[in-house]
Amino acid sequence: MEIEIVSIESADLKPVPKEFGFGNVFANRMFSQHYSPDKGWHNAKIGPYEPFSLYPATAVLHYAQEIFEGTKAYRRPDGNINLFRPWENMKRFNNSARRMAMPAVDEESHLEAILQLIAIEHEWVPDAPGSLYIRPAMIASDPALGVHASDTYIHFVILGPVGSYFKEGFNPVPVYISDTYRRAVIGGTGDAKTGGNYAASLFVGEEAKTKGYSQVLWLDAIEGRYVEEVGAMNICFVYEGKKLVTPPLSGSILPGITRNSVLRMAADLGYEVAEEPVDVQEMLAGVQSGKVSEVFGCGTAAVIAPVGKFGYKDEEHVINNYDVGPVAQRLYQELTDIQFGRKEDPYGWTQMIEVK
Numbered sequence: 467m468e469i470e471i472v473s474i475e476s477a478d479l480k481p482v483p484k485e486f487g488f489g490n491v492f493a494n495r496m497f498s499q500h501y502s503p504d505k506g507w508h509n510a511k512i513g514p515y516e517p518f519s520l521y522p523a524t525a526v527l528h529y530a531q532e533i534f535e536g537t538k539a540y541r542r543p544d545g546n547i548n549l550f551r552p553w554e555n556m557k558r559f560n561n562s563a564r565r566m567a568m569p570a571v572d573e574e575s576h577l578e579a580i581l582q583l584i585a586i587e588h589e590w591v592p593d594a595p596g597s598l599y600i601r602p603a604m605i606a607s608d609p610a611l612g613v614h615a616s617d618t619y620i621h622f623v624i625l626g627p628v629g630s631y632f633k634e635g636f637n638p639v640p641v642y643i644s645d646t647y648r649r650a651v652i653g654g655t656g657d658a659k660t661g662g663n664y665a666a667s668l669f670v671g672e673e674a675k676t677k678g679y680s681q682v683l684w685l686d687a688i689e690g691r692y693v694e695e696v697g698a699m700n701i702c703f704v705y706e707g708k709k710l711v712t713p714p715l716s717g718s719i720l721p722g723i724t725r726n727s728v729l730r731m732a733a734d735l736g737y738e739v740a741e742e743p744v745d746v747q748e749m750l751a752g753v754q755s756g757k758v759s760e761v762f763g764c765g766t767a768a769v770i771a772p773v774g775k776f777g778y779k780d781e782e783h784v785i786n787n788y789d790v791g792p793v794a795q796r797l798y799q800e801l802t803d804i805q806f807g808r809k810e811d812p813y814g815w816t817q818m819i820e821v822k
């Protein structure tokens with residue numbers, strides 16, 4: 467792919483801020499390219515981070531034909547930059563594209579565009595514990611109404627420095643289990659990373675917030691019995707400090723890259739590991755008895771997020787005395803050590819960008 471690099475006057479470049487939260491500050495440049503049936507992907511460029519000009523009839527604004535990804539760049543102790551399994555995000559982007567009737571992008575070129583963008587914007591990768599969040603996305607751009615797949619698309623990548631995903635930092639978070647509403651159904655779009663899944667979850671997310679919870683844990687849509695995943699994370703349960711269980715990839719949950727990494731790493735650290743259905747009532751009884759010794763979410767944004775309590779049907783179930791458990795602590799340490807290049811990566815999960 468030929469990428470045009472658009473120059474920006476230095477007076478128009480924002481300085482890298484010293485303080486940032488999560489997802490509210492963006493680097494000066496973005497990658498974008500366009501798709502049309504006659505030209506395929508074209509007009510690839512790295513240019514200023516700036517607004518799109520879209521007609522009010524644009525397809526994505528009405529029918530939500532949209533996909534996205536999320537990965538991060540980490541500052542290594544030697545000053546270079548690590549990406550973590552980015553090729554998995556490229557693959558999942560195309561899986562989401564297929565499900566949403568959108569054109570695939572060339573995975574190698576997509577990654578190459580991200581590498582080039584970060585090489586130019588390397589100053590925006592903060593020091594640990596912060597990181598640079600990378601958000602690739604694709605939107606349907608036909609300026610016309612009508613429920614059918616768009617002919618034209620915009621693919622873009624934006625970047626922004628991020629700190630902790632939760633205000634709690636690496637501390638337990640309270641999680642609300644929705645008894646009434648469901649996120650996704652097998653055969654639906656739950657295993658694609660598409661905006662509609664998240665839009666449909668916001669109502670319950672707000673309800674959870676008013677009750678003092680920071681995330682929602684979703685149950686399966688058929689029986690409302692089996693645990694699926696949290697809003698932006700997969701979920702893991704530790705039994706008696708020894709066995710780590712996470713729900714299987716049923717088709718209605720997102721196949722998380724952190725989840726996959728945790729499964730591999732936990733097995734190598736000597737824990738018994740299983741992908742098994744988790745019955746919510748049995749799990750809560752296990753929390754009560756102490757058999758479920760830890761619960762944590764895992765995902766790119768928070769890496770590992772210990773769960774301090776569940777709220778379900780107006781009852782609270784406190785986990786591990788609301789403390790960070792040893793398994794979550796160890797996995798967080800091991801995983802972030804590899805991501806930040808503090809430790810040798812025995813899995814070949816990191817891709818380094820040399821800063822010249």
Ligand SMILES: Cc1ncc(COP(=O)(O)O)c(C=O)c1O
Nearest residue numbers: 698699700720722723724765766
């Ligand atoms: C719904 C959902 N589940 C799970 C995850 C975790 O996936 P990953 O570990 O690839 O970030 C995410 C975040 O991307 C998500 O949005």
